[in-house]
Amino acid sequence: MIIQISLILLALYFIYDRIYLVYYNYWYYKKQGFKPTGLPLPFLGDILTFLKVLKTQDEFWEDAHYEYLRHVFNDDIPQYSIDFRYPRGMLVITDPDFVFESYSTKNKYFEKFPRSRAMSKKILGESVLFAPADELQALKRKHLSSAFYKDKMQSLLNSIISTTFDTVQETISQINKGVDELDLNQYIGKLILESIQICIFGVNEKLELLPFKQKGKIDQLSQGVFMNRLSAGLLERSNNIFRINFEFLDNHFVGKAEKELEENTKTLRRFILNMINLRREKNKALKPEEIPHDFLNMLLQDDLFKDNESLMIDECCTFMLAATQTTTTTLSNLFFYLTKYDSIRTKLRNEIKDIFGQQKMISQISKEEWLQKLSLDEIQSQWKYIFMIAQENLRIEPPLRKSTPQIVTQDIEILGKKILKGMPIIFHFLGLQRNPNEWPEPMQFIPERFDPSSKHFLTAEGKKRKSGSFTPFLGGRRICLGKTFAENIIKCVTPVITSRLDFEVLKPEYRERKPPNGLFAEPVYLMKVKLYDQ
Structure with missing residues (x-):
């Protein structure tokens, strides 16, 4: 009897939520100028259309949401x-x-x-990423931002530069042995994971294999592969049609596959707890000035975090998931474009020559010289073209295709649009950053879009672009905490690799059309790698 009553109540709730509220919002927002999808039957029409679009998926797809919007609006996605x-x-x-x-x-x-927040709580806990924007969240952001102050950031970047240089030397050794093919995504992913691990846990920590459960089996995976699979599983779970429509299950892992995913999140958190305990013991034998400037040590010395292991785990998980995945896809995309556009790669190498001196062969630059010329001061004052390349890369193919959903806390009006409290909102980065009115020839990779002296700096009408047309890191009080750090990683890693290595796309069709690469997909970019000796 109780089960029957529960099912009846659930059905009534579903009918109310899907019929009354859907049609109320349909008419309300249509009057505000919003164009509905799924006509003539909102919700049912949307689901049927989306299932139809899914059948057309291929390797050149963007994320499913973007392809759905393109289909519904015939490639003319409305504002x-x-x-x-x-x-x-x-x-x-x-x-x-x-x-x-x-x-x-x-x-x-x-x-x-x-x-x-509810969907990510098991893995990210009370992390600042999805926490309410209250005084505690602002205080956490303030304390965490100290990890990216100039001296500490320089220390982190030095570790990344050193790791990149060593990785390139290993690659040169492999090429000399006849091993000259690699998967660009995998190559960059391994480099970035090692770099981020050093930034979080320090240089000398043992980076162990982690047990990953999937389809009833347990595989011992490197942390890079573990993080990739965990991220993909969490993303798939949040985008599942069933989950989207039954929010009362947000706090629960349902079914065998999700239970395995839940166990994998616990594995990651246990690993980080173990790292915290190891670090505490090691630090007891060190003088304050001997303690490295990594992220974990910052947390262990911060009054807000040092006595709360759960909060430290939350922020380490967020750092690992956010930094490794987004930075890997960003750099993989960048090197693909540098491979495709030889003239752009040549301009970057010319910038390296200008900075180090024309008489210097850039293939002979030492690690110590890179550490000197890629200091924060030098990055800001000298490296102009790499900045433009990095920005254009983030524009044409942001690792996150759209923002995470937001709401407004009260009924407000923005530019004549009346938005109701609690209504989910997303900003679609691809729609913003590929808008032909703001970005002429939006599918062309043109770094000079970010050069104020270039004609490409302006819109199709010759005007200055609108500030909101480029927001890969969000903005306002929710702007990405690691924005500057992520940008600097790109500027440090790219010239070191470019000074010694050339890539060649092995799949002929990819030379004409690049498969999208982001958190929603990880194509295999098979490359032949060659030495650059000039």
């Missing part, structure tokens, strides 16, 4: 739309003016979508 695949609908914004207002004058009204 304001509402996606009814989600309960009650979700607002999708590609208007740079709206985005700018959201980050500036209206920013105090924006909050992370509560469901995102």
Whole structure:
């Protein structure tokens, strides 16, 4: 009897949520100028259309949401739309003016979508990433940001430069032995994971294999492969149609596959706890000035975190998941574009020559010289072209195709659009950063878009671009905490590799068309690697 009553109540709730609220929001937001998807039947029409679009998936797909919007609107995605695949609908914004207002004058009204926090709680706990924007969250951000102050950031970057240089030397040794093929994604992923691990846990820590459960089997995986599979599993779980429509299950892992995923999240958190305990013991034998400037030591010495192991684990998990995946895909994309556009790669090498002196063969630059010329001061004052390449790479193919959902905490009006409290909102980065009105020839890789002296710096009408048209790191009080760190990693790793290695795409069709690469997909970029000796 209790089960029957529960099922009836659940059915009634579903009917109310999907019929009354969907159609209320449909008419309300249509009056505000939002174009609905899934006509003529919101929700049901959306689901059927989405399933139809999924059948067309191939290796050249962007993420499923973007392909769905392109299909519904015939490649002309509007600035304001509402996606009814989600309960009650979700607002999708590609208007740079709206985005700018959201980050500036209206920013105090924006909050992370509560469901995102619930879905990620088992792995990220009380991390600042999805925590409510209250005084505690602001205090945590302030304390965590100290890890990226100049001296500490320079120490982290020095570790990354050194790791990159050593990786290149290992690659040269392999080439000399006749091993000259690699998967670019895997190659960059291994380098970045090792670099981020050093930044978090220090140079001398043992980086053990971790047991990963999947389909009833346990594989002992390197942390790089473990992180890739865990990230993919968490992303697949959050985007599952079943989950999207039943939010009361957000805090639960349902079914065998999700139970295995839950166990894998526990494995990662246990690993980090073990690293915390090991570090505490090691630090007892060190003088304060001998303690390395890595992220974990910062937490262990910070009054807000040092006595709370759970909070330290939360932030280490966030750092590992966010930094490794986004930085790997960003750099893999960048090297693919450098391989495709030889003229751009040549300009970068010319910049390296200019900075080190024309008489210097860039293939002979030592590690110590790289550490000197890639200091934070030098990066800001000297390295101009690498900045443009990095920005254009983030524009054309941001690792996150859209923002995580947000809500407003009260009914507000932005640019004449009246947004109801609690309505989910996403900013679609691809729609913003591939807008032909703001970015002429948006699918062309043109670093000079970020050169104020270039004609490419302007819109199709010859005007200055709108600030909200380029937001790969979000903005306002939710701007990515590691934004500057991530940008500097790109600027440090790219010239070191480019000075010694050339890549050649082995799959002929990829030379004409690049498969998208981001958190939603990891294509195999098979490359032949050769030495550059000039």
